[in-house]
Amino acid sequence: MSAKITHFDIHDVRFPTSLTGDGSDAMNAACDYSSAYIALHTSDPTLTGYGMTFTIGRGNDIVCSAIAAVAQQLVGKDTEELFADMGKTWSFLLSDSQLRWIGPEKGVIHIASGAVDNALWDMYARSRKKPLWKLVVDMTPEELVRSTAFRYITDAITPEEALAMLKEREAGKKEREAKVRELGYPAYVTSAGWLGYDDAKIARLTKDAVQQGFNHFKMKVGQSLEKDLKRARIIRNIIDNPEYTTKKVDPKSIAGKNAGPTGSVFMIDANQVWDVQQAIDFVTAMADVKPWFIEEPTAPDDILGHAKIRKALKPYGIGVATGEHGHNRILFKQLLQAEAIDVCQIDSCRLAGVTEVLSVLLMAAKFGVPVCPHAGGVGLCEYVIHLSLIDYIAVSGSMERNVLEYVDHLHEHFIYPCSINQNGRYNVPSNEAEGYSIQFKESAFAEFEYPHGTYWAGALAEQQKEKANGTNGVNGVHH
């Protein structure tokens, strides 16, 4: 069964999403959702691992270079030796002190390490003919603890504490797996609430989402209080209107979430646009549209700032969520220790892969904070359903308060795309060949590899022509 890692291919894939305003928020006016992607090959032609990290355009090439530097360390290694202790393998991936210096454990080199770690986990799952989540929930507590990164977090959770917690969860695992296979995993939508959309589009998309069965809705804020309140009321009026709602919501799923009369829950997201006091003032002024939480009110590194904001908003029943830019487990440790967050929003691509995600899942479970992973972009939804299933089945044992972000963009490029059932919940990935579900179709490379895929070659040629004619370049073209 053993194989050697022989070589890797790296792909810089960019989708011109800036053309449609998808993904626009207070911080990011024009995003081209992009994937810095690796295929890790072995001496066994049937065994390849796929991994990626997510960026929003320019700089994706820089991340690709970093992925190559990290992955180079794996060439010649034995796959079974790597799989036997994924925690040790992760430490090895991050241990090159020269590469570590340009983080350390943050930014480009860290997300690149994540792409490689994810590719290894994908390969490990495929080698066992299981989807990633199933590989992990089938591990013994000892194996799962061994697969987790504990360096620098032992003051919050020791391996022994983690082990005891996982052993306690063992009893209900089978039952929880069966339950989530039947019901699906709860999701929420952001698709309606981007800043780049006009009021009519927001209303239409919100009605669509209600009819698809969703009952959690997130809107981007931070542009102007007046405009944000107007848009919030458009959404609130639709989601609170029993006329549009097609189903009754389980009241247990919305307890404490500032839900409206139909049981619908509304959230707002500022994408780091404010200083601490600005955040407090702005969100307080939005209290009457009753958000469950404000997401990313300020700089993602500001643990003490988030704690202060949370304390100030508590009297209004508004919580604080952050984490999509949480750069490593050490940041999450402190967010939990400082009681700075109500909701922990890990990112599958910002943290250094599944191994470091496990560290955060274990800490969050110990501190009793629900994990609602960040998704959207490209590939994130495919990834995070696996992480939430691991959290529910093996770690926290809870799912109804841990809604998972869902955005209906770009799934068509994946061989095993994620999907949503008729109740607005994620289906459970169940193909034995799908690993971590992140393998692209070849057509994605052919069209969107940058800069030589057919889309970009065409757009860049057009830009050249327009430059020669003295007119402006097209959108979605980079320099």
Add this chain to the structure above:
Amino acid sequence: MSAKITHFDIHDVRFPTSLTGDGSDAMNAACDYSSAYIALHTSDPTLTGYGMTFTIGRGNDIVCSAIAAVAQQLVGKDTEELFADMGKTWSFLLSDSQLRWIGPEKGVIHIASGAVDNALWDMYARSRKKPLWKLVVDMTPEELVRSTAFRYITDAITPEEALAMLKEREAGKKEREAKVRELGYPAYVTSAGWLGYDDAKIARLTKDAVQQGFNHFKMKVGQSLEKDLKRARIIRNIIDNPEYTTKKVDPKSIAGKNAGPTGSVFMIDANQVWDVQQAIDFVTAMADVKPWFIEEPTAPDDILGHAKIRKALKPYGIGVATGEHGHNRILFKQLLQAEAIDVCQIDSCRLAGVTEVLSVLLMAAKFGVPVCPHAGGVGLCEYVIHLSLIDYIAVSGSMERNVLEYVDHLHEHFIYPCSINQNGRYNVPSNEAEGYSIQFKESAFAEFEYPHGTYWAGALAEQQKEKANGTNGVNGVHH
């Protein structure tokens, strides 16, 4: 006087310091001190700005790519418009939301932004025929505040508070400038205390340092308690021995620093090797060699961890220092707010240039914490003397407790190298053409540009040959 920025050159320069064990510590066994360097050219052939960030080898190419992505934004800009509001210019440099994503404000893209910001400050100083420090201390308080990054730190210091503080310092500026020009700026040495050196070399280098007039000495720890204590006693026995000491130390300069009988001060540096409790246990066990501070006891991101360590070590009279991996002003804000540090060790290349350094200098002065910049490596000593002069003359008004690291490596490659006077203090840079003192000699590129400089071309050819012969590759060669 106005010029346009026309183009830039980027150089990946690496020095094979791993061959000698220079720079070895508990985290970094083999460093090749490297510079990711930019020369920013203008339409005025007499006006160029030089900037760099520091790495320790592999990955320097990745940082160079990021510098190009950041610098590209400046092409076509008017220099006087950029200089007129350096705070606004800095925000512009960091504002590309697609590039920001791969930080944000941390790691590769942030240190790259720092190299570009530093190049602009260098150019600005040269255009005014002043060394960088002199350009800044001659600014009005209003200009200095305008040159500072305040986003995300206004809960710790507002521009108005900073302005009031700077105005208070105005009175003594001329006098302090004259004083430091006469005396030099206090320095300490690490050259003796690297883990890679044997006991005899440590003893010899410590004696040399004492005779050069130094009275602060730093040693690397974290290898093993037994070995570290043995090495600490070798150093302590030399620096405490009146026989070796050539001068009397001003007692004011060492107050509260855990000084020994000759007034010598000893510090230890763990380079992030421990978890929180390990740090407390290890350093407590070293209490009888009386370190002034433990530097980088744990992960540089761990604000709450440092606060906990500081509290535990206080009864032993041992302080906590960190900051050389402090990735942005938001981290420093929290280290100060949480009372986590006794000494604030900014890095001129880890923060995004002079503009963000000013943010930290202002916060540290407000919180009453001395700033002792990190130096060593390549170029850092050249940079930091400017920052400490700004701190002393214009911001904190204090220098005797703010010793500045000095390492005697690689200064020969700079056109305007830093230097130390006969009392072990930095001389004040005073050439009107030297800007931020970071311009390399052309010979540095010819020999050490990677991979085509003569040194690397030779080493790589030799490695090829040895590979063909089946023997091992040489040190100082990268793959």
